[in-house]
């Protein structure tokens with residue numbers, strides 16, 4: 001399969017090149033040249049397959065031309081060493097729980113897949129590969145843990161100082177080994193800008209092999225389609241999809257997750273509509289309503305993994321639907337919630353149903369509650385475990401009410417090691433060169 005750039009001013013590349021480069025040479029994002037569809041018969045039997053089996057079928061559609069079947073199966077099965085179950089919250093609303101992986105957030109799926117794919121493609125290399133990742137919280141931990149201990153790969157995690165929770169920070173600053181944490185004096189967008197600048201720095205790229213593990217990388221973003229198919233399968237298995245339209249609500253920041261869902265739909269997954277649920281950073285909502293896309297600086301909110309003012313995967317959505325606002329706004333609906341509303345939602349869902357949402361999932365839930373009609377069934381993506389945001393969540397529902405899973409407690413007891421840097425590109429560049437030579 002060939003991959004083209006959304007900016008269309010650089011030649012197509014192979015999967016291997018797309019994965020290693022991350023970002024296209026013209027600053028665009030890679031897109032597969034075609035989207036292979038499933039026959040209707042696949043959806044007739046999908047509920048008889050396990051999550052891993054479904055994921056393997058989906059992976060073959062994406063990567064089948066480029067990786068031997070046995071190897072691909074191994075990568076998929078090793079990636080998915082945990083489940084993504086669908087849990088009932090109310091009569092017509094279900095939660096797709098994506099927090100059962102090692103760092104308790106959905107990014108584990110893409111990060112673990114990418115680490116394995118990169119290792120496969122680079123198994124004969126001589127020079128070390130440097131993975132650069134900017135994080136607003138959960139990406140850093142998922143990528144760091146996905147790559148931890150993988151030989152010949154150095155990971156640099158850039159995060160905005162003071163803007164990620166203690167728990168999130170502990171998940172990428174305590175690992176050591178091939179993981180280096182960089183605490184940047186700036187915002188998430190500054191971190192993202194540093195990473196993008198490094199990729200476009202020709203001289204630096206002659207000296208170092210650089211790759212990105214942000215949601216822009218096709219190896220991270222495409223595997224996220226796996227769990228959309230699984231959600232459908234598990235609902236079908238429960239027999240509750242009869243005569244119902246499926247609406248999927250995705251708490252969105254950089255839009256990688258929802259874009260993977262849109263790919264699933266293009267592959268034939270029967271979804272009637274997607275919802276992009278935003279926090280106060282609602283450029284997507286504004287675009288859907290007005291047709292005008294105006295990226296802005298991000299502002300801090302309680303759902304901080306969605307604090308994105310210029311969502312990187314927006315260009316993929318535009319490309320997928322040929323820049324048609326009419327098509328895009330028919331397929332995707334937009335909602336957004338302020339911090340005050342998020343608190344209210346977490347509290348109400350907890351008292352009314354007993355289900356504890358994290359601040360991101362809460363936005364996804366509420367958008368369904370507001371929008372669902374009689375003949376619709378809604379699934380929201382519970383993108384992280386509420387315990388990752390214990391401070392916030394306990395302020396809402398009371399102290400001592402959030403149980404810290406064992407996996408998280410283990411991170412919290414580790415020692416923090418990180419390097420403090422300004423948001424000036426020259427500092428970052430010098431650090432990389434000093435560190436790697």
Ligand SMILES: *Cc1c(COP(=O)(O)O)cnc(C)c1O
Nearest residue numbers: 138253254255256257305383384
């Ligand atoms: C990253 C993240 C999001 C946003 O996902 P995108 O793919 O960037 O839209 C939402 N919730 C949580 C918990 C996240 O970590």
